[in-house]
Amino acid sequence: MTQPRVVVVGGGFGGLEVARRLAGAPCELVLIDKRNFHLFQPLLYQVAGAALAPGDISEPIRGLLAGQANAQVMLGEVTAVDLARRALHIEGVGDRRSLTYDHLVLAAGLRSSWFGHDAQWAPFAPGLKDLDDALEIRRRVLLAFEEAEWTDDPRVRQALLTFVVVGGGPTGVELAGALNEIACKSLPKDFHRIDTRTARVLLVEAGPDLLPPYDARLRASARAQLAALGVQVRTGTKVVAIDGDGVDLLTDSGTERVASRTVLWAAGLRAVSLVDSLDVPKDRVGRVEVLPDLSVPGHPEVFVIGDLALARQPTGGVVPGVAQGAVQGGRHVARILIKALRAPDGSTETEGSRPAFVYKDKGSMATIGRSMAVAEIGRARLSGRVAWSLWLTIHLFFLIGFRNRVVVLMQWAWSYLTWERNSRLIRGRERRRDPGAAP
Amino acid sequence: MTQPRVVVVGGGFGGLEVARRLAGAPCELVLIDKRNFHLFQPLLYQVAGAALAPGDISEPIRGLLAGQANAQVMLGEVTAVDLARRALHIEGVGDRRSLTYDHLVLAAGLRSSWFGHDAQWAPFAPGLKDLDDALEIRRRVLLAFEEAEWTDDPRVRQALLTFVVVGGGPTGVELAGALNEIACKSLPKDFHRIDTRTARVLLVEAGPDLLPPYDARLRASARAQLAALGVQVRTGTKVVAIDGDGVDLLTDSGTERVASRTVLWAAGLRAVSLVDSLDVPKDRVGRVEVLPDLSVPGHPEVFVIGDLALARQPTGGVVPGVAQGAVQGGRHVARILIKALRAPDGSTETEGSRPAFVYKDKGSMATIGRSMAVAEIGRARLSGRVAWSLWLTIHLFFLIGFRNRVVVLMQWAWSYLTWERNSRLIRGRERRRDPGAAP
Numbered sequence: 001m002t003q004p005r006v007v008v009v010g011g012g013f014g015g016l017e018v019a020r021r022l023a024g025a026p027c028e029l030v031l032i033d034k035r036n037f038h039l040f041q042p043l044l045y046q047v048a049g050a051a052l053a054p055g056d057i058s059e060p061i062r063g064l065l066a067g068q069a070n071a072q073v074m075l076g077e078v079t080a081v082d083l084a085r086r087a088l089h090i091e092g093v094g095d096r097r098s099l100t101y102d103h104l105v106l107a108a109g110l111r112s113s114w115f116g117h118d119a120q121w122a123p124f125a126p127g128l129k130d131l132d133d134a135l136e137i138r139r140r141v142l143l144a145f146e147e148a149e150w151t152d153d154p155r156v157r158q159a160l161l162t163f164v165v166v167g168g169g170p171t172g173v174e175l176a177g178a179l180n181e182i183a184c185k186s187l188p189k190d191f192h193r194i195d196t197r198t199a200r201v202l203l204v205e206a207g208p209d210l211l212p213p214y215d216a217r218l219r220a221s222a223r224a225q226l227a228a229l230g231v232q233v234r235t236g237t238k239v240v241a242i243d244g245d246g247v248d249l250l251t252d253s254g255t256e257r258v259a260s261r262t263v264l265w266a267a268g269l270r271a272v273s274l275v276d277s278l279d280v281p282k283d284r285v286g287r288v289e290v291l292p293d294l295s296v297p298g299h300p301e302v303f304v305i306g307d308l309a310l311a312r313q314p315t316g317g318v319v320p321g322v323a324q325g326a327v328q329g330g331r332h333v334a335r336i337l338i339k340a341l342r343a344p345d346g347s348t349e350t351e352g353s354r355p356a357f358v359y360k361d362k363g364s365m366a367t368i369g370r371s372m373a374v375a376e377i378g379r380a381r382l383s384g385r386v387a388w389s390l391w392l393t394i395h396l397f398f399l400i401g402f403r404n405r406v407v408v409l410m411q412w413a414w415s416y417l418t419w420e421r422n423s424r425l426i427r428g429r430e431r432r433r434d435p436g437a438a439p
Numbered sequence: 440m441t442q443p444r445v446v447v448v449g450g451g452f453g454g455l456e457v458a459r460r461l462a463g464a465p466c467e468l469v470l471i472d473k474r475n476f477h478l479f480q481p482l483l484y485q486v487a488g489a490a491l492a493p494g495d496i497s498e499p500i501r502g503l504l505a506g507q508a509n510a511q512v513m514l515g516e517v518t519a520v521d522l523a524r525r526a527l528h529i530e531g532v533g534d535r536r537s538l539t540y541d542h543l544v545l546a547a548g549l550r551s552s553w554f555g556h557d558a559q560w561a562p563f564a565p566g567l568k569d570l571d572d573a574l575e576i577r578r579r580v581l582l583a584f585e586e587a588e589w590t591d592d593p594r595v596r597q598a599l600l601t602f603v604v605v606g607g608g609p610t611g612v613e614l615a616g617a618l619n620e621i622a623c624k625s626l627p628k629d630f631h632r633i634d635t636r637t638a639r640v641l642l643v644e645a646g647p648d649l650l651p652p653y654d655a656r657l658r659a660s661a662r663a664q665l666a667a668l669g670v671q672v673r674t675g676t677k678v679v680a681i682d683g684d685g686v687d688l689l690t691d692s693g694t695e696r697v698a699s700r701t702v703l704w705a706a707g708l709r710a711v712s713l714v715d716s717l718d719v720p721k722d723r724v725g726r727v728e729v730l731p732d733l734s735v736p737g738h739p740e741v742f743v744i745g746d747l748a749l750a751r752q753p754t755g756g757v758v759p760g761v762a763q764g765a766v767q768g769g770r771h772v773a774r775i776l777i778k779a780l781r782a783p784d785g786s787t788e789t790e791g792s793r794p795a796f797v798y799k800d801k802g803s804m805a806t807i808g809r810s811m812a813v814a815e816i817g818r819a820r821l822s823g824r825v826a827w828s829l830w831l832t833i834h835l836f837f838l839i840g841f842r843n844r845v846v847v848l849m850q851w852a853w854s855y856l857t858w859e860r861n862s863r864l865i866r867g868r869e870r871r872r873d874p875g876a877a878p
Contacts (some may be wrong), residue, residue: 036585036865055492060863062629072631075585075865094586094595131866146475147533156533190501385563407846423799424499426475426514427570 003028003070004102006337007088009078009274011038011061013323014306015107017330017338025341030099032090034077036060039131041181042323043408045171047134048264049178050142050186052413053423054131056408057399069385074099078108080277083299089277103340105333106274106288106304107326113270113285121242125263128171135427137264139177142426144211144262145375149193159259161199164247165240167267169212170366173222175264177369180229185370185419202258204249205235206267211366211374213320218374222384227374239267269321271308283310292334292356302335305329311357319359323398332357367391370416443541443778446527448517448713450477450500452762453745454546456769457776462507469538471529473516475499478570479838481762482847484610486573487703489581489625489853491499491861493570495847496838513538517547520714522738525629528716541778543712543741545727546765552709552724555712560681564702566611574866578619581865583701588632591597596825598654598698600638603686605678606706607644608651609805612661614703615642616808619668624809624858641697643688645677645706650805650813652759657813660822664811678706710747717816723748731795733772742775744768750796758798762837780824806830809855 004027008015011033021029037058046052065071076092076378087100112127114120126136141163148160161183165176180303183199190196203226209219210226210233226233234249239250246259271286280296281289285433287310288296294311296302307321319325336354365387373387382390392412399405443466447454450472456469458470476497485491504510515531526539531560551566554560565575566744587599601621622638629635642649642665648658649672665672673688680687685698710725718876719735720728726749727735733750735741745768746760758764775793802816804826812826821829838844 036581036863053492053494054866055862055864058864060629063863066628069631073629074589075582076589091590092586093582094590097589130866135866142475143514143532147531150513150515150531150536151533189505190499190512192508406850410846410849423494424475424502425494425497425570427493427574 004341005100006028006103006105006341007032007101008105008107009033009088010107010109010306010337011035011073012041012107012109012306012326014330016061016064016106017063017327018105018107018305018334019071020068021331021334022337023070025070025338027070027103027337027341029068029071030074030101031061031065031071031436032074032076032078032088032099032291033061034060034075035130036073036075037131038064043399044128044131044134044396045174045178046320047131047423048128048137048141049174049182050424051178052408052411054135056404056411058131059404078274080274081106081298081302083278083280083302086301102301102303103337105330105337106302106308107306107330108124108182108272108274108308110269110287110307110321111272113268114265115268117242118385121265124242124244125166125265127265128175129269137175138423139426140154141182142424145183145187145191145194145196145199146426147261149191155259155293158280159246160261161194162202162246162258162260163195163262163263164202164204164258164260165197166204166242166247166263166265168203168207168210168233168235168375169266169365172203172209172266173226173366173368175266176201176226176231177229177367177372178358180231181369181419184230186424201231202260203231203233204237204239204247205233206238208236210235214364214366214374215376215381218376218381218383222366222368222374225368225374225383229369229372269307275308293336293354294329295354303333311359313359314356319357320361320364321363324362325359328359329357363393365391442801443780444469444539445542445544445780446538446540447544447546448472449528449546449548449745449747450512451480451546451548451745451765452768453765453769454544455500455503456766457544457546457744457773458504458510459507459769460773461776462509464509464780466509466542466776466780468507468510469513469540470500470510471513471515471517471527471538472500473514474569474851475501476505476570479843480839481834483567483570483573484613484617486570486862487567487576487580487614488576488621489577489863490617491847491850493747494573495843495850497570498843512610515712519713520545520684522717522719522735522741525739525740540738542779544769544772545741545743545747545749546745546769547711547713549708549724549726549746549760550711551704553704554706554707556681559652560704563681563683566710567614576614577862578865579701581863582622584626584630584633584635584638585865586677586700588630590760594698596633598685599700600633600635601641601697601699601701602638603641603643603687603697603699603702604671604873605643605672605681605686605702605704607642607646607649607672608705609803611644611705612649612665612805612807613706614663615670616668616806616811619670620808620858625863642670642672642700643676643686644672644674647675649674651803653813654815654820656875657815657820657822661807661813662803663815664807664822668808668811668847671740708746714747732793733768733796734793742772744772750798752798753795754767758796759800759803763801764798767798768796797803804830804833 008031040057076090080089108215179201187196238250240250249256288304289310306326311319365375367373371385373380373391375387445466479496482496515529519528564798618640626635677689679689688695727743728749745765750758803815806812810824812830814821814826
């Protein structure tokens with residue numbers, strides 16, 4: 001008799017948690033990801049900022065599941081889900097295929113979204129969701145300094161040395177801090193014609209404050225720490241246009257043009273495209289509104305976890321789109337699946353008889369620069385050096401793979417001593433073509 | 440009074456040596472490279488083989504010259520040299536420009552060449568000359584295993600698990616050894632549907648033997664070591680066609696078709712395109728025939744070093760295109776330049792009065808796999824574990840940058856203990872399209 005097939009889509013924090021917890025369970029487990037590696041996303045901005053190398057925060061999924069006899073890994077992109085036939089459509093390596101499932105866990109995450117201006121803005125303001133994004137940002141930032149070094153036009157040089165980060169959440173705050181550190185600490189000695197410390201970093205947020213979910217005191221602290229670094233924070237400011245020469249900002253007092261050759265996008269997110277094929281309740285960014293057990297209404301055999309799910313909590317609010325939310329959701333779903341797989345008749349419980357998922361907030365933190373961070377853990381509100389040390393320790397501890405931990409620790413120790421950024425390689429064959437530059 | 444300008448084209452072993460030796464010399468030094476990093480080319484095949492990460496063998500040029508007050512670094516590609524006007528045409532970041540020089544050192548190296556079939560063969564058989572090449576090879580090799588895992592067609596699977604390396608020089612031998620190690624040692628546990636150890640690695644060489652410049656006993660030893668690993672060596676075999684499905688081989692006994700989805704090119708090289716603009720004597724692959732002092736005939740202010748130069752030796756033979764040849768040539772030219780720059784009248788000596796460059800052979804070595812290598816040092820002929828240990832030590836010692844040495848040592852130690860390849864990331868947005876596959 002063949003075993004039931006559990007298909008997990010996405011090898012991020014949530015999907016990997018499900019796959020690992022199902023080791024030894026009586027099922028055929030298939031984990032599908034369009035990448036062959038798990039990405040430690042909380043440190044992605046450090047790759048964008050040339051502090052860590054891609055391999056430091058990635059671990060091949062096959063290696064992570066190599067010892068798990070019931071697990072298969074498939075490299076491919078799930079383009080659609082057929083809930084009625086219990087089948088997935090997959091763009092695999094080399095071919096298209098479909099794959100049936102008995103149980104399905106969707107953990108494919110979100111992607112960048114430019115508020116309805118994807119086609120116009122994305123080319124000029126890359127997001128930061130995967131490794132290729134991070135390397136593209138790194139390339140643009142480093143090339144901007146290279147070009148500034150050699151141009152003879154002071155206006156062009158100023159635009160090249162102006163960096164705009166759109167979005168004041170943790171990613172935007174971390175990117176702005178990293179850009180500032182690159183310009184003021186890592187690069188000055190490398191350039192002999194320009195003073196890289198004159199670079200201007202602008203952090204633009206439409207809402208009234210940075211890091212909205214944090215405590216008010218921490219929000220103020222983050223702002224003060226950024227200001228101390230020299231980052232210009234503009235809250236209550238909307239970006240209304242982005243092109244190759246800069247951005248148009250809109251505030252209560254009017255519009256302003258900022259000339260910039262490097263704009264980074266940390267503002268909008270949207271569900272991956274596979275959910276377009278799902279005829280289930282979704283919110284405005286495409287997250288699936290799941291039942292309390294994290295299953296899809298009417299389909300107890302399908303679960304959605306991680307930031308692709310809109311999971312309301314019994315206490316009010318929703319599960320935040322952070323690593324902990326995905327890991328805990330994965331653990332919850334794995335428990336339900338193990339019970340179902342071990343049931344004598346192989347039957348699936350109805351969602352009503354299953355336990356509801358309760359998210360346990362273990363705290364959140366964002367780093368701003370060397371010795372600067374903010375953190376909320378339980379009732380504790382930390383900022384500055386204490387928060388930063390905690391940030392380092394926790395991220396290192398949770399980094400997947402022993403070797404990565406050692407290498408990242410070494411990289412950080414080296415950077416701490418020297419301010420050097422070890423991954424300042426400009427790669428990629430194509431050269432940036434500035435549509436705004438004269439032909 | 441402005442100082443004379445020395446322009447060095449290329450930040451490889453030769454160019455970097457010239458630049459560093461001119462620290463403190465009374466000149467304005469400009470080093471131009473189309474990449475922003477120096478590449479430790481002897482270990483490039485380890486990036487292609489997923490054993491090292493790109494950053495492990497690269498070091499930003501700006502960082503290497505940061506402390507040198509008279510040095511400028513320029514990111515750009517030199518497209519032509521105007522010897523009469525003493526000017527370079529440069530495709531820089533963001534613009535085109537020209538730059539005049541008083542002294543010029545060309546150290547831009549060679550690129551891959553497919554024996555007049557560049558347009559047809561290059562897409563199917565990537566060469567290994569820069570970091571992008573290495574990552575493309577890594578991507579193709581890892582994707583071939585991924586595709587083999589999921590195909591249901593045994594013929595396709597066999598073609599996917601057949602790897603052809605064209606060219607039996609050091610690069611070809613090293614690539615073949617690395618491919619074999621990946622298939623037999625690193626990947627078996629990762630794949631559950633295929634046995635990666637059944638992969639076939641073919642090393643094809645048109646000449647009668649591998650590693651032609653080496654001693655006959657070492658050539659035989661290299662062949663025996665490869666055979667022991669399971670690599671199929673085909674000497675006296677010409678590649679007459681390459682497409683998306685495989686290669687056509689021609690031997691004395693006729694032609695043979697080998698179905699393979701992954702063909703790697705380590706056979707032909709040609710001068711970089713900037714020499715097309717030079718009206719000076721060149722050999723058939725475009726290397727510049729330099730005078731004994733390494734200057735260009737009729738232009739005592741222009742030198743060519745490294746593998747872009749065809750430098751005949753007083754003892755007969757030419758300087759080999761290896762790192763040592765470039766470094767020693769760079770040192771020689773730097774000495775001539777320092778003397779000229781310090782001459783009271785600023786005059787350039789004629790090439791006749793300058794010392795001739797004499798290459799001192801410090802030995803050569805090629806590695807084949809774990810504990811397998813061949814080496815010639817002076818009169819010593821080493822093979823097996825002794826040669827391999829020596830290879831490790833010397834490469835680690837000469838790797839530029841202290842941090843890199845430590846990281847690479849760690850990577851190697853880790854791989855030695857676990858057989859794991861730490862850089863098995865498949866990156867890049869575009870997916871491989873096999874023109875030979877059914878639509």
